[in-house]
Amino acid sequence: QVQLQESGPGLVKPSETLSLTCTVSGGSITSYYWSWIRQPPGKGLEWIGYIFYSGSTNYNPSLKSRVTISVDTSKNQFSLKLTSVTAADTAVYYCARCGYSYNYPSYYYYYMDVWGRGTTVTVSS
């Protein structure tokens, strides 16, 4: 079955760029949307954004100015970059596959049916 694994630095300095990669195994990255979600310590989940295998993206407006999600279909990977980080960006970051519902003529990608284990990123000098 499809499995996801996040990778990247666990410590990032304030004002620098957080970069994470999610590797998809057991299935192809094509034909799905792929999400990033984060969870600050002791808090709830926050959707960051998602990308279609073709490269089409949607971002949470609260993070849009700082976020870039990209995809590399040749490596079955997608990535997250978050610029100008502060302590408020300290969180567990999850990558996930997006499931969808279809109601003619639109597809609604909104739930996450396969999750990675998550990776902790701390922003500190």
Add this chain to the structure above:
Amino acid sequence: QSALTQPASVSGSPGQSITISCTGTSSDVGAYNYVSWYQQHPGKAPKLMICDVSNRPSGVSNRFSGSKSGNTASLTISGLQAEDEADYYCSSYTSSSTLVVFGGGTKLTVL
């Protein structure tokens, strides 16, 4: 502050049933039948339990059920078991530019 409102905590005894509410607006829960629920044990990734308001993915126990009335969705767990003790999050598609919103989470304690 989360877009969807959930109670901070609920509790129940083994064998009992509990219901967790998730209140949104006419732009999200009230507008679409696109509500999902996730279970998260401490230190673990969330697990999808319900999608499309009431559909259970393969492998999810039929003790978990979902429903919706107006702007409020609900997750009901029947026959509570110790392993059900976890945090539960609701989520909805939204017509706002956010697209996906979560609730603040509910901690379920099995007494």
